[in-house]
Structures are given as structure tokens and as C-alpha cells.
Amino acid sequence: MKNLKLHIILFLLLSSFTGCQEKIQVKPTLNYAHLDYLYKEVVLPNGENGGIIHIYSNYPNYKYAIEPKEGFACVDDAARALILLSQDKNQIQKSKKLTSFLLYMQNKNGWFNNFIWKDLSINTNYKTSIAEPSWWSWRAFWALEAVLPKLQNRDTILASKVKKTIDKLVPNIELYLKNLPVGLKTVQGIKVPTQLPFESAADQSSILLVGLTLNYKRTKNPEILKLIKHLADGILQMQIEDGIAKGAFLSWENQWHAYGNLQSFALLKVGASLNEKKYTNVALFEINHFYHYLWEHKMFSDIEFSSINGETQITKSNIFPQIAYGIRPIIYANVEAYKQTGEIKYKKNALKWMSWFDGKNIASAKMYNSKNGRCFDGILSKFKINKNSGAESTIEALLSIAAVNSITKTN
Secondary structure (H helix, E strand, O other), rough: EEEHHHHHHHHHHHHHHHHHHHHHHHOOOOOOOOHHHHHHEEEEOOEEEEEEEEEEEOOOEEEEEEEEEOEEHHHHHHHHHHHHHOOOOOHHHHHHHHHHHHOOOOOOOOEEOOOOOOOEOOOOOOOOOOOOOOOOHHHHHHHHHHHHHHHOHHHHHHHHHHHHHHHHHHHHHHHHHHHHHHHHHOHHHEEEEEEOOOOHHHHHHHHHHHHHHHHHHOOOHHHHHHHHHHHHHHOOOOOOOOOOOOOOOOOOOOEEEEEOHHHHHHHHHHHHHOOOOOHHHHHHHHHHHHHHHHHHHOOOOOEEEEOOOOEEEEEEOOOOOEEEEEEHHHHHOOOOHHHHHOOOHHHHHHHHOOOOOOHHHHHOOOOOOOHHHHHHHOOOOEOOOEOOOHHHHHHHHHHHHHHHHHHHHHO
């Protein structure tokens, strides 16, 4: 009788443990179906065959939509898709077409325009499409550096064009960063560096930093190394070291926002590339502290900080909207932390945050559908979901899944 009871207890304990393990491992499946729907091959005005990604796809029938001031496709989303698809050997043809589109979008001044109109002409005038040092130029840089190694032995002509495009962009980046004033400014009592793009845009800096790190790995150019340290050291000064949100890297001035907040991932890449622990350690500090704060509060959209009597305090915060682009940076950082340290907690963290897509969020809403590859565009409140499924949310969800797949060895 005692043995029977013991077996039952052991069985229950084992079942409980196995259930926990299975729960941790549950994650959505990578499905390109909706991305394939958003993708279209076109003949560009320069005569090249290119690939574009439709930006908007609206519920309930998910027809394409166009933004009247911007256009219907853009560098931002094509670059996102290229970063994703360049990791998949079965997606090389789409990767090549998307690459050709990015090359087409480089302006004569070396920067990138962002949007195209329905007739495939480039939108050169609207504020989110001007060829200047901004999000779309940094993202194009990252994507082109990511795809270049994949092209070297598959398409030498296209690879040569990519190199020329990067070689035209890099001097712009060097000159731009070198002309930024090195120093500090005070915003709501918080001191932030001025050596980053837009005088404290750590969010944009992190995307640029990933591109520079890939470039340095390829070229070993000492001038690129200087730029990497210039940006990374600036980002270090954007970290909150005390208070309930300790570890957080501010996005711009005294504000943190979820989207594009890729600082920890970028600094982990820098730390590994340069073998400098100071960058690795500050990234892990955010992951170990601030990310847990975000999870415990079921995520925030944005937070504003002030220094009051020498203490950093939250003065304003918003929970909504919550979007895939706000979750992916956290997953990327945890995946990279696991790859570098081997500590299982980071793998568990990545899977935990992945569950946001599967319904473990403030709205208890399943945001990504593995059957059709759609990801809803956002959580607007506890009771309202934006059921559109545009390029950004779709690709950010797929990037998240691909990252988690890379450490769980399942597809």
C-alpha cells in the first residue's frame, strides 16, 4: 500500500514537471503564408526585378491598403523581411528580389528614401520617406549586411551591387556620427548623451549599431570600430541605474518606448564582437531587471521618467497600444543572451515572452495565428484588438519565432 502511494506521488510529480516543461516549450509555428500574400514581385523603373511588401492588410478580408501621404510599400518592411528571409536557405529567391528593391531605393545622396507609390515611383518628399539618416537608412544597412554573405556564392553580380551600395552609405554614416556633439544634455533632470542620432535616439542607434557590427565583422575596418564604440558608449549613458525600472535603456531623451528598443540585443552583439564585457554586462542588467518589471506589469507601450531629488521616477506611462514590434526586441535580447551565456533562464524568458503572441497578454488575446501566419496589428485595450495584419506586425512576429526556433532546434 505504501509502495502504491509512493508510485502515485512520484507519477503526479513527474507529470507536473513534464507538464511544466511542455508548457515552456509551446510556441507558435513559423508560417510564411501571410507574408507571401503581402509579398509581390515587380519590374522596377530601373529595369530590375524586385520584390516589395505591401504595408497594410486590413480586417476582415485583409485587402491591401495604401497610405495617401506615404505609399503602399517601403524600405522599412522590405528590410525587415530581408533580415528574416536571409536566414532561411529556402527563401533565397525572395531575398534577392527584396535586395534589388532596397538597392533601387538608395538616393543619389547615399541615404535611402522609404516609400514608393503605386506606380513604383519613389516618394521623395514626405517626412517619413526623405533620404536622410533615420530609421529606414539604418534598417536597410542592417538588412544588406545580413544578406551579403548569403549572396557571395549564389549571385556575385548582385553581391557586388550590394557592396557598392554599402560603400556609398558608410561614408555618410561616418560623417554624420562624427559631426554629432559629444556631451550631455539634461531633460527632466535626467542627463542623456548628445553623441547619438537626433541627440539621444538610442533606439535608432541600436539598429544602426547592429549594421555596423556586421560591417566590422566583414571588413575589419578600424574606422567602423570607432563608430561602434562611439554609439555603444553613448547607449551606455542612456541606462537607468536605480528605481523600480532599473536597467531600462531610454529610447530618446527621458522616454522609453517598446518599439525599436533593441539596445540590449545590439550591445550583446557588440560585447561578443569586441570581447568587451562592459557592453555585455549592461545588456544583461536590463534583461535581468527591467524586462521582468515589464512582464510583471503585463507590458507597457511607453514610459516617461524624471529625476526627482536625485531619484529616477516614472512620471507618466501608457499600457497601450501593445504591438509585435515592442515584443520582438525583448525576445531577440533574451535569445542572444542565451546563446552567449548558455544560461537556461534566458531561454525560458524568450519562450515566456513568445507566449505574448499566443494569448498570454493583458487582453488574453491570441495575436498570431500559426495556421495562416497572420499577426494582429496591436492590443488597443483589455477588450479591443486591432485585427488588421500589416507587414510590420506580421514580420516582427515571424522574426520572433525564427529567433526562438534558433535556440529550441524546432521548426
